[in-house]
Amino acid sequence: MDWEAILSNTASWLISPETIAYALAALGLAVHFGYGGLLNFGMAGFMALGAYGYAISILTFGLPWWAGIIVGMLASVVFAFILGIPTLRLRADYLAIVTIAAAEIVRLLFTTQVFDEVTNSADGLGNYHEGFRAANPFPEGTYGFGPWEYNANGWWVRIFGIGLLIVAALLVWLLMRSPWGRVLKGIREDEDAVRALGKNVFAYKMQALIVGGVFGALGGVVFALPSAVVPSVYVTSLTFFIWTILLLGGAATVFGPLLGAVIFWVIMGFLSNVLPAMASSGLLPFMSTTQAATLRFILVGLALMLIVIFRPQGILGNKKELTFVKQ
Amino acid sequence: MSSNSGAHSPVKTTGLHIGEAVPGVAKVDPIIIADNVTRTFGGLKAVDVEHVEIPRGAITALIGPNGAGKTTLFNLLTGFDKPDTGTWTFDGTRLNGVPAFKVARMGQVRTFQLTKALGLLTVLENMKLGAQKQTGENMFASLIKPLWRKQEGEIEERAMEILARFKLDTKKDDFAASLSGGQRKLLEMARALMSSPKLVMLDEPMAGVNPALTQSLLDHILNLKKEGMSVLFVEHDMHMVRHIADWVIVMAEGRIVAEGDPESVMQDAAVIDAYLGSHQDVDLGVVTGRVSGENTAGVEDLLADIEAEVGLTDSSAYIADTNTDTQEEDTK
Numbered sequence A: 001m002d003w004e005a006i007l008s009n010t011a012s013w014l015i016s017p018e019t020i021a022y023a024l025a026a027l028g029l030a031v032h033f034g035y036g037g038l039l040n041f042g043m044a045g046f047m048a049l050g051a052y053g054y055a056i057s058i059l060t061f062g063l064p065w066w067a068g069i070i071v072g073m074l075a076s077v078v079f080a081f082i083l084g085i086p087t088l089r090l091r092a093d094y095l096a097i098v099t100i101a102a103a104e105i106v107r108l109l110f111t112t113q114v115f116d117e118v119t120n121s122a123d124g125l126g127n128y129h130e131g132f133r134a135a136n137p138f139p140e141g142t143y144g145f146g147p148w149e150y151n152a153n154g155w156w157v158r159i160f161g162i163g164l165l166i167v168a169a170l171l172v173w174l175l176m177r178s179p180w181g182r183v184l185k186g187i188r189e190d191e192d193a194v195r196a197l198g199k200n201v202f203a204y205k206m207q208a209l210i211v212g213g214v215f216g217a218l219g220g221v222v223f224a225l226p227s228a229v230v231p232s233v234y235v236t237s238l239t240f241f242i243w244t245i246l247l248l249g250g251a252a253t254v255f256g257p258l259l260g261a262v263i264f265w266v267i268m269g270f271l272s273n274v275l276p277a278m279a280s281s282g283l284l285p286f287m288s289t290t291q292a293a294t295l296r297f298i299l300v301g302l303a304l305m306l307i308v309i310f311r312p313q314g315i316l317g318n319k320k321e322l323t324f325v326k327q
Numbered sequence B: 001m002s003s004n005s006g007a008h009s010p011v012k013t014t015g016l017h018i019g020e021a022v023p024g025v026a027k028v029d030p031i032i033i034a035d036n037v038t039r040t041f042g043g044l045k046a047v048d049v050e051h052v053e054i055p056r057g058a059i060t061a062l063i064g065p066n067g068a069g070k071t072t073l074f075n076l077l078t079g080f081d082k083p084d085t086g087t088w089t090f091d092g093t094r095l096n097g098v099p100a101f102k103v104a105r106m107g108q109v110r111t112f113q114l115t116k117a118l119g120l121l122t123v124l125e126n127m128k129l130g131a132q133k134q135t136g137e138n139m140f141a142s143l144i145k146p147l148w149r150k151q152e153g154e155i156e157e158r159a160m161e162i163l164a165r166f167k168l169d170t171k172k173d174d175f176a177a178s179l180s181g182g183q184r185k186l187l188e189m190a191r192a193l194m195s196s197p198k199l200v201m202l203d204e205p206m207a208g209v210n211p212a213l214t215q216s217l218l219d220h221i222l223n224l225k226k227e228g229m230s231v232l233f234v235e236h237d238m239h240m241v242r243h244i245a246d247w248v249i250v251m252a253e254g255r256i257v258a259e260g261d262p263e264s265v266m267q268d269a270a271v272i273d274a275y276l277g278s279h280q281d282v283d284l285g286v287v288t289g290r291v292s293g294e295n296t297a298g299v300e301d302l303l304a305d306i307e308a309e310v311g312l313t314d315s316s317a318y319i320a321d322t323n324t325d326t327q328e329e330d331t332k
C-alpha cells in the first residue's frame, strides 16, 4: 500500500469544500437541535434549496453569483416557514416527521422531468461558475504546499467557504451568549415553562428554524460552488451525515460542528483510500475494491451509534450539558 | 428576612366578599372573574364552574380531592388549555383565546404541579429568563451586546436578590437539574417572581417539600401578599391552608362546592362531605401520611366512615364517592 498517497489524500480533506459545506450545515443543525431542541431531519432539503437556488438564479435568470447566494438563502427561509407554521405548535416529533418528508419532496421536485427546463431533472445543473470565478481575487496558477496545493479557483472556493463559516460561527456565538439564546435553550428544556414566563415560544422556534435553515442553505451553496448540483446528493443519508457530525462534535457548541465535520471527512477520506487499497492487496478477503469503498458508510452508521451511546454530548460538549437521558 | 415567621399567626385579610359566603360569591375587589367555564375530556366534565371571583391582594387557596379539576382550571385561566365554554377576565381584561405567554406578560404567572425547572440552564439563567421586556431577547438586538448589557446587569442584580431570599444564591452557577425536588420548587417560584407579577398562581407549591423548607415557603407566600401581589394556590395540606389562606375555594368533580374564610369553610357541610368526611378535626395531612400522625385512630375512623357514607346523602353522594376512590388509592 502506498501510505504516502493515502495520507496525502486524507489530509487534503481538512479544508475541502465538502468539509466546509458540511460544517455550515452542521452549525445550522446545532442551532436547531443543540440549542433549540428542534428535531430537524430535513437538512438535506435546506441544502438542496441553497444549491439549486444558487444555480437556477444564475442559469435561468441570469443573476450575478452573489444574488444567487441570496436567492438560495431566501428559498430556505420560505421552506422554514412552510415547515414551521404547521408543525412548531405541535410536539417535537411532528417536526421530525414533517421535515424528513418535506426534504424528500424537495429532492423529488428537483429530480422530476416536469421542471426539466429549469432543473435539468436527474442530470442536475453545471456550468454556472463563470461569475464566481470572475470575482476571484487570487492570481492564476497552482500554489500551496504538501497535500494542500490547489489552483486559483480551488483556493477561491475554499477561502470564500471558510469566510462564510467564520461569519456563521461568530453569529451563533453572539446569539447563544445573549438573552435570545437563553430563551432558546429554555425552550429546548421545557417550552411550557418558558411560555409561562411570557415568551412567545412559537416565534423563537420559528426564528431558530430560519437561522439554522439559512446556514444549511449556505452549506448547499458552498457544496455547489466548485462542481455541479446533482439531485441524488440531497438524499436522506446526507441529513444523517450532518447529524453524525453534529453529535460527534457536540450538539450545543459552536466549534463542535466544525471539528465534527473535519473529523468526519478526514476519516471518510482515509477510509475511502485505505479500504480499497487493503482490498486490492488482499487484506479484506471476500471483498472487491468497490465493496470495500462502501464499507465506510457502514462504519459511519456504527460510529453514530457508538457516539450516542458512549458520548452523547459529543467531543466538545459539556459532560452535563446535553444528555439524551433527561431526568 | 421575615420577622413574621409562620410560627406566629400571620395577619389575615378579611372583608373580601359581598354578602353570604356561598359558591360564586362576589368579591369586593376581584382580580379574576370567571363565568360558565367548562372543560370536558371525552365524557368527563373536568371543570364546570358557573361563576367564581378571585380576590385581589389576598391569599386564596383552591382545595379539593384528587381529580377535582384544580389543575385543569389553572390551565384554563392561564391560557395553557382552551375551555369548551366560558369567559373570564383578569384585571378587567378579557382573556378568552389569549395565548399563555400573553397572559403571563399581563402579570398573571403560574407554576406547575410537576415542577418545570429548566434542567440544563444554570439556576441564575433560570432566574434571568423570568424577567420581562428584555431588549436582548430580540434576535437582532441580541447580536449587539452594548444594547442589552446594562439591562442584563440589572436583571442579574434582581435575580441574586430574590435567590438570596430563597437561599439559592450559593447555587447560582449549578445546573437546575442538579437541585433537589424541593429546591426546584423554590426555584420555580423565585423565577416566577422575576416578572413582578400581579397574580401568582401556585399549583401545589409544598408538595414534596420537607417540613423545614415548608415553613420558609409559607413565609415567601405571605411576603408576596405583603408586597401587594395576589396569590392563588392549590394545596392538599389543611394545616397550611388554614395557616396562610385568607379565602378558601373548594372544588369537587369540576364544580365549586364551597367558599369562605378558612375557619368557616372547614366547618361547611359540603366541604366536610367532599373532603374531610365527617372528621373535620382530622387533618388531611395526617390522612395522606404527609404529617406524621398522632391521630392514627381518628384516621382509621375517617376512612371507615367515608366508606360507610357512600350513597347516604343524595346531594353529595357523588362527592363522597370520589373521595372514597381517592382514599382507597392511597391505602393501596
Ligand SMILES: Nc1ncnc2c1ncn2[C@@H]1O[C@H](COP(=O)(O)OP(=O)(O)OP(=O)(O)O)[C@@H](O)[C@H]1O
Binding pocket: B041, B044, B046, B064, B065, B066, B067, B068, B069, B070, B071, B072, B073, B113
Ligand atoms: N389532558 C387530559 N386528558 C384527559 N383527562 C384529563 C386531562 N387532564 C385532566 N384530566 C382529567 O380531568 C380531571 C381533573 O384533573 P386535574 O388535573 O384538574 O385534577 P386536580 O384537581 O388538579 O387533581 P390533583 O389534586 O390530583 O392534582 C381528572 O379526572 C383527570 O383525569
Ligand SMILES: [Mg+2]
Binding pocket: B070, B071, B072, B113, B203
Ligand atoms: Mg392538580
